[in-house]
Amino acid sequence: MDDVYSMLLEDIGVPMYRQEVPPSSISRYQGLLPDALLQLWAEHGWCGYGEGLFWMVNPQEYDSVTASWIQGSPxxxxxxxxxIARSAFGDLYLWGENSGPSLCIFSNVSRYTYDPAERSPKAMGRAFQSFLLSFDRDYLDFNELFSKTKEKLGILSPDEIYGFVPALQIGGAAKIEHVEKVKITEHLILLSQLGQLHQYTLSDI
Known part of the structure; x- marks a missing residue:
């Protein structure tokens, strides 16, 4: 796991805004999230990486966001x-208790990707390592706006994301002129209410 974490740092960047994870949170998710993730929390905390491009987060703080996006959907x-993780622009990476790293919600465009395969408990550790290795700066950088936005607005705080105002779902433009720092929970719940969540299809690529 140390090698995988080192590769994460190499691909995305060093940590920032580390928050220690209390034992109560480790206990809360024991058996629900993979041991490898809980070990990473214990050793490295919840924090951002790459000047805030990518964040490992406290799932409990996102329960209302998850519910708002998923309720009423397939x-x-x-x-x-x-x-368990998010990007600077509000892409959400979710862990399924039975399916592991199976769901990504791209909040700005109300789209998701979904891998329905169930995984055995033994496979969850390997799946989490693969999850960490799947990220790089290009993948996380929405419309190649991160560096310019960071230079214009400054580095994000742990409770902020870069959001488009007006939102893309109601005709906003994915341009730096329309990006603001916004509070995570409020903005993501707002986005979830602007349009129905649809699965990415081949026609979207």
Whole structure:
């Protein structure tokens, strides 16, 4: 796991705003999230990486966001999901208790990707390592706006994301002139209410 974490730092960047994870949070998610993730929390905390491009987060703080996006969608009965990471622009990476790293919600465009395969408890550790290795700066950088936005607005605080105002779902433009720092929970719940969540299809690529 140390090698995988080192590769994460190499691909995305060093940590910032570290928050220690209390034992109560480790206990809360024991058996629900993979041991490898809980070990990472214990050793490295919840924090941002790469000057705030990518964040490992406290799932409990995102329960209302998860519910707002998933309730009433086809995903509601597929698994129980927990947000474990997010991007600077509000992309959400969720862990399914039975399916592992199976769901990503791209909040700015109300789209998601979904891998319905169930994984055995033994496979969850390997799946989490693969999850960490799947990220790089290009993948996380929405419309290649991160560096310019960071230079214009400054580095994000742990409770902020870069959001488009007006939102893309109601005709906003994915341009730096329309990006603001916004509070995570309020903005993501607002986005979830602006349009129905749809799965990415081949026609979207």
């Amino acid at each position: 995903l509601e009965k597929t698994d129980i999901y927990h947000v």
